[in-house]
Amino acid sequence: MNQTMxxxxxxxxxxxxxxxxxxxxxxxxxxxxxxTFASGNFDVFENSGPSTVDVTTLIAADIxxxxxxxxxxxxxxxxQTIATLSPRPKLLIASGYDPRxxxxxxxxxxxxxxxxxxxxxxxxxxxxxxxAVTDLFNSxxxxxxxxxxxxxxxxxxxxxxxxxxxxxxxxxxxxQIDIQTNKIIGxxxxxxWNHPQFGILAPATFIGTIxxxxxxxEFTIVMMQxxxxxxxxxxxxxxxxxxxxxxVPADVFAEQDFANRLLxxxxxxxxxxxxxxxxxxxxxxxxxxxxxxxTLTRLKMHGIQLSxxxxxxxxxxxxxxxxxxxxxxxxDRMFIKDISxxxxxxxxxxxxxxxxxxxxLRVVAEGIEDEETLAALRQLGCPVAQGYLIxxxxxxxxxxxxxxxxxxxxxxx
Amino acid sequence: xxxNPDDIFNKYALPETLGEFDDDLLISFYEIFIEHTSASxxxxxxxxxxAKWCDVSALAHTIKSSARSIxxxxxxxxxxxxEQICEDGTSAVDKIELAGELLARTNDAIREQMKLMxxxxxxxxxxx
Numbered sequence: 001m002n003q004t005m006x007x008x009x010x011x012x013x014x015x016x017x018x019x020x021x022x023x024x025x026x027x028x029x030x031x032x033x034x035x036t037f038a039s040g041n042f043d044v045f046e047n048s049g050p051s052t053v054d055v056t057t058l059i060a061a062d063i064x065x066x067x068x069x070x071x072x073x074x075x076x077x078x079x080q081t082i083a084t085l086s087p088r089p090k091l092l093i094a095s096g097y098d099p100r101x102x103x104x105x106x107x108x109x110x111x112x113x114x115x116x117x118x119x120x121x122x123x124x125x126x127x128x129x130x131x132a133v134t135d136l137f138n139s140x141x142x143x144x145x146x147x148x149x150x151x152x153x154x155x156x157x158x159x160x161x162x163x164x165x166x167x168x169x170x171x172x173x174x175x176q177i178d179i180q181t182n183k184i185i186g187x188x189x190x191x192x193w194n195h196p197q198f199g200i201l202a203p204a205t206f207i208g209t210i211x212x213x214x215x216x217x218e219f220t221i222v223m224m225q226x227x228x229x230x231x232x233x234x235x236x237x238x239x240x241x242x243x244x245x246x247x248v249p250a251d252v253f254a255e256q257d258f259a260n261r262l263l264x265x266x267x268x269x270x271x272x273x274x275x276x277x278x279x280x281x282x283x284x285x286x287x288x289x290x291x292x293x294x295t296l297t298r299l300k301m302h303g304i305q306l307s308x309x310x311x312x313x314x315x316x317x318x319x320x321x322x323x324x325x326x327x328x329x330x331x332d333r334m335f336i337k338d339i340s341x342x343x344x345x346x347x348x349x350x351x352x353x354x355x356x357x358x359x360x361l362r363v364v365a366e367g368i369e370d371e372e373t374l375a376a377l378r379q380l381g382c383p384v385a386q387g388y389l390i391x392x393x394x395x396x397x398x399x400x401x402x403x404x405x406x407x408x409x410x411x412x413x
Numbered sequence: 414x415x416x417n418p419d420d421i422f423n424k425y426a427l428p429e430t431l432g433e434f435d436d437d438l439l440i441s442f443y444e445i446f447i448e449h450t451s452a453s454x455x456x457x458x459x460x461x462x463x464a465k466w467c468d469v470s471a472l473a474h475t476i477k478s479s480a481r482s483i484x485x486x487x488x489x490x491x492x493x494x495x496e497q498i499c500e501d502g503t504s505a506v507d508k509i510e511l512a513g514e515l516l517a518r519t520n521d522a523i524r525e526q527m528k529l530m531x532x533x534x535x536x537x538x539x540x541x
Binding site for chain 2: 026027028029030032033036069071096097122123124125126127
């Protein structure tokens with residue numbers, strides 16, 4: 001297994017140190033300004049461009065303040081390097097570009113998994129910088145890529161095959177609730193690797209390799225079977241009768257044998273097909289071939305529901321989704337997370353909801369992390385919610401307990 | 414070229430940006446600005462002479478923001494114009510000369526202010 005960069009954790013018995021703020025900006029005036037603004041609360045390190053950044057400093061950084069326009073390597077290119085860190089530092093994009101470009105850069109960072117990202121238009125003064133940095137530093141947004149402190153690694157195809165043979169891949173589950181009634185209406189199965197050496201690893205460490213390998217279809221079937229088995233236990237213990245969502249890589253749908261194997265699994269576990277939802281990402285849908293459409297149609301004919309995951313990150317549009325027999329769209333977290341503060345995100349979600357209702361699609365809002373966001377979605381009439389505010393992904397044993405507690409707490413609401 | 418002296422260099426802008434009025438700190442910022450901007454502008458003039466207008470745009474972009482922070486508003490405005498004109502490779506040859514003159518006037522005004530601050534500071538010290 002190739003270990004990539006892992007941040008050095010400050011040990012609890014070491015001398016107290018300030019958090020580290022790294023400035024990457026070719027403009028010495030701004031580097032000096034940021035140093036003046038931040039040195040009271042941070043150990044500030046400065047670099048005139050990505051190529052001069054010392055890896056040790058980058059790994060130790062709690063916050064990276066990144067300019068976008070730099071001569072040797074621009075800020076967007078550097079985001080790819082930051083994305084390999086685990087855990088990733090929080091990011092402040094500070095640029096003199098047009099706000100639309102800054103917003104695009106921020107969204108790019110979020111797509112790379114840097115969920116704790118904010119931006120500041122240059123020039124800025126001490127007050128606006130301090131507010132931005134303080135809010136960023138205090139934010140506790142989730143980093144989906146990080147489950148354990150050893151997650152900064154990329155697995156090889158051989159590692160994954162060994163892990164599959166050893167039964168090390170397990171499903172974690174995140175509940176979905178009806179926003180109006182608080183009733184649990186579904187669970188999403190999310191793959192985790194219970195690695196003998198590194199503990200529970202998040203998908204970022206292995207999904208990319210799996211999707212490019214020949215074992216993607218086998219992996220998906222193994223996960224589906226495991227989830228169906230867990231579902232049966234859960235239904236017995238908690239009376240849960242909602243849906244089970246499972247992610248399926250777009251290329252797997254193109255494999256001729258996949259539909260047969262899935263239908264065999266349903267029979268094997270005596271699983272009600274209409275409670276199974278296969279999720280395909282919107283980006284994965286962009287170039288659907290005849291084989292994929294044939295598989296989707298077959299699954300639909302057998303009563304399996306189809307969902308478009310990460311809606312808003314691709315180019316599909318609702319009209320195409322409707323003609324492609326989908327039942328559900330899951331609005332990507334990047335639109336949801338700032339819905340209560342960003343007028344544009346609010347407008348986008350509102351428009352999607354209106355159109356979805358007209359076309360008969362169910363809408364799930366992903367990535368809900370605070371009460372304000374949930375309240376805003378409730379106000380907009382969004383039917384289903386999923387996110388850390390409700391529950392983090394958890395193993396089936398914890399889910400069992402969680403469902404019982406949730407049902408007790410929310411009974412009669 | 415007629416430009417309001419306050420737009421050439423507004424001495425209140427940097428203390429406002431910094432939230433501090435310490436003369437030594439302000440002087441250090443002015444020195445960094447003059448050194449960096451002069452070097453960047455020299456590169457921009459070379460790029461302009463070679464008709465590398467996209468490079469000129471990127472350099473003007475850098476100067477634009479720091480000029481505004483320091484209080485060099487007219488310089489920031491012309492850099493913004495140059496950035497926009499040149500971003501798709503269009504020539505801004507007529508603006509280059511103008512910007513060069515403006516930069517020289519800005520630097521002179523900042524040096525004048527630094528001289529004044531140093532003088533006042535030395536008077537203060539001699540009183541102590």
